[in-house]
Amino acid sequence: MNLRHYLATARMSRAQWIIVAVCALLSALDGYDVLAMSFTSNAVSTELALSGTDLGLVLGAAGIGAGIGSLVFGPIGDRIGRRPALLASLALSTLGVALTVLSHDLTGLISWRLVTGIGVGGSLAAATVLASEFASERRHGLVLSLFTAGFPIGGALGGLAAAPIIQTFGWQGVFALGIALNLVVLALVAVFLPESLAFLAERRGASARIERELERLIQRLGVSEPVVVEAAPRQHGQFGAFAGLFSPRYLATTLAVWLTFFLLQAAYQFASSWTPKLLVKTGLTPEQGIFAVIAISIGGIAGALSYGALTSKWPARSVFAVLTALASLALAAFILTTSIVPLAFTAALLVGFFLNAAIAGVYTTAPTAYGPSLRSTGVGVALGVGKIGGIASPVLVGALLDGGATPLALYLGTAVFLIVAIAGILKIEPYREDVAATAPATEPVTERQLV
Template sequence: MSQCLKEMINEHPMRPFQYLAIGVCIVLNMIDGFDVLVMAFTASSVASEWNLNGAQIGLLLSAGLFGMAAGSLFIAPWADRYGRRPVILCCLALSGVGMLLSAHTQTPLQLALLRGLTGLGIGGILASSNVIAGEYANKRWRGLAVSLQSTGYALGATFGGLLSVWLLTHYGWRSVFTAGGWATLATLPVVMLCLPESLDFLLARRPAKGVAKLDRLAIQLGQPAPGAFPAATAAPQAAQRSALLQLLSAQTRRTTLLLWGLFFLVMAGFYFVMSWTPKLLASAGLSAQQGISGGVLLSVGGIVGAALIGLLASRWRLETVLSLFMLVTAGLLVLFACTASSVTFALALGLLIGLAANGCVAGLYALSPMLYGASVRATGVGWGIGIGRIGAILSPSVAGLLLDDGWQPLHLYGVFAVVFVIAAAALLLFLPRPEVRQPGALSNA
């Protein structure tokens, strides 16, 4: 029965409940996109109220990313032990409370701590929703499904940016955090009603009361309810080790370390662009609202980019498409550094950079679940995202320090263009071919 159900998901056309599960994951990423970038949207207003310098702004931008790193590293692996769905529910509650409390902070330290708390929940949500979107897509469209799930981040950032402009004008920066907090908590009933538990998790972990969930999934797949888990087979010795040790075993160490390096580089470049662009455009002579508009256009382009890389990956190798997106991003960043003093060019290039940079992140999100088996998939994805968050933490802070040291704002884009070039070279040169990946991992269709 287990092979029958998994084959139904992998080989047969998508069913409505599979689309619904992926749709819920898109909504989760929309919430995350707004929650993550709320600090970028409000940075200028917060800095003005508290008279903050560049390094202090950078630390506030990094605080949420630090929490996201911790959530991806230490909370996301719980999804391999307790289930994807309960982890997502707990993390949603944590993020919503963190956002609401952030609206009432009185000092930069309080805001930084609460941004860390919010990020902790976001880190758990991102890894778990990314995994479950891939697990409910069929083999042919798995890369596209995870990429479309990533468009939720850009959608949330786009709508969040537009809402932020209006809220900042009428009610101040605290209202932006309040709106984000209530939107996050409102997602809880949607997840409870519409997001099923992962079939891969149920078959791998056989949790208590999991048979009823397995029966419901079987019926939704057009199969008779099995009424019990399939007969257990002897687990290989590797399965008895911790998930992290399995990721670093001789069989998967090279792939895991490369994935960590790619996430580190791409996230460093991506979060520099997304976090600092509104502020740097204002520093380059544009108005604060034009700066925010540039940040919004980055996200608008990201909606197209995340979907585009998924469509291309359904026809060509995802690794090749992803490396091309990295090189295009690098070229656009160099061009942006040369022309961003013009409002028209800055906004147009912001749209294209958002397309390419978000495509890079979506491509990594689509690639990472394909490299690991079900028993360690959330851990593998979580640790990849967590290591990436370290790069995301460092890049805004380093940018703030360089600005305080006298660097011209737009010159920083050239520095991070080099980061994307290094990532593309590493991906092309060192990623193992699909046929030598871990047995049981998802194949790239």
């Protein structure tokens, strides 16, 4: 039996769930690292006397870095392996968080948030592929929902910890805690995450190291019967993986995935980064601003986890599109109810629920839109394009705010962008492997053959 087919159809093993859990934990860490600056934005801007444009650049720096990281580390993962790319990017984000603690001016903050973002973008690109690859077809939606839920879980826990930490240790304490969390997750990734099966299969026979890793992976997964380890056909030609994204087979899919990632990430980064500051402008306290982001994160956890259940009952693209439309309505309701705090917090929960459920949709959809040999590049580049949206929204909002834009106009404008995202969602088609690519190989792989 083909090992890829076996993993897709068999019941998920304990080892597969451990891989998923570590990827979800990594996503939670990325949520903490990215949103840490949002939680500390009022304290940082007060201490350093930052203008709206300055703060927008600081909030957007991690997004710029994440775009660079996913664009760079995605293809690197296809070339040297997802696991080493993930470890390198995670080490880089740890360095960025550590040096943020030592920053005392605008230039330092922007520089080290940029480095943090590069690491976050690279780790998310690799972890998205690994979580998707080791999920069975039956549990695929649930697995990617759990992975996506990690980000708002990290944000919610970070928000809960931020207020007391800032009061006791200053805003630097939030990033000091981030250093410790990064080191713990780096150790867990090194111990528990294996190399990508698609990567190993594609390079089988290239070296003794690849053969040993493939044997260990089969043993770890608990596969007892003889299996075929066969690489999927490459989906790109002589100009490389990036050019393959624009081949006739993938062009429409690539543009649709990019548009969807861009607009959803722009909306999410706006809501999560600027809400504490904008709510203060509407008359709420800084603490209420932080709690609004916590509400968005808590709603996001429920939304991300709900996506898999919703797609088990209704067509995935239809669910994805409806959730995006509801996220648009929730954003409008949120800003229109800030004068009634309980209603505003309820709307914040709904913003988080629908936005993160929609983001779970794009994280679930993107890996399945590309063939295995293009998957890391496709997801990595899409994440990079999405991060451009994450860059643009905080920076643009800062400039618009300095130019006199009101919180009401900013939230309603973002709601309109989400409606546009639906056009991209409806154009994303799943990858279908050629029949020839799934034909059984003539010789099964056993442990004896791998030695």
